[in-house]
């Protein structure tokens with residue numbers, strides 16, 4: 001089994017919906033065991049499912065973009081994870097990140113960079129999204145385009161601010177989230193296999 005954890009915060013349910021679709025995509029990968037965790041349950045280093053996270057092969061981090069930055073609750077989680085950093089507990093796990101915001105751009109890149117730097121601080125192996133940007137030619141169809149905002153470092157989705165989470169993000173963004181989940185789970189599977197091969201070589 002390849003264990004993938006998704007840790008996210010969502011103030012109003014939109015980022016939670018994206019997380020659900022990342023889970024769906026990752027679970028479609030044979031042998032992937034994927035679990036969702038709320039950052040709200042991980043804001044203290046001494047409370048929460050930290051020991052389960054220690055067992056994960058990959059952790060996908062997700063936060064809504066609030067004021068051009070990861071949400072405060074997610075940042076509380078990041079700081080609580082400094083205890084893991086002290087023990088280098090997540091070193092060499094796979095990491096990836098996603099964010100969701102009201103605007104198509106909305107300064108999401110800053111949040112994705114924060115997540116990538118956090119993973120770097122933890123000594124994790126960052127997997128980008130890197131999918132072809134689906135909306136950058138005159139022939140592109142806005143309604144169906146995947147990776148519409150063209151983020152490469154991680155996944156960026158858009159939730160229209162006047163709609164509830166059962167109506168936004170739209171289908172194309174949710175399919176993009178599934179594609180991203182699949183990519184991270186597949187990369188994790190290859191990474192875990194490589195570690196097993198390496199251990200056999202040195203045995």
Ligand SMILES: Cc1cc2nc3c(=O)[nH]c(=O)nc-3n(C[C@H](O)[C@H](O)[C@H](O)COP(=O)(O)O)c2cc1C
Pocket residue numbers: 009010011012013014015016064065066067068069100101102103104105106107158159160161
């Ligand atoms: C405090 C706050 C700050 C926000 N700042 C931004 C922002 O900088 N850029 C943006 O595009 N949307 C911004 N938004 C909109 C949210 O990113 C958007 O509504 C998102 O879907 C919220 O996700 P959630 O439902 O998971 O909390 C902000 C919303 C709030 C509540």
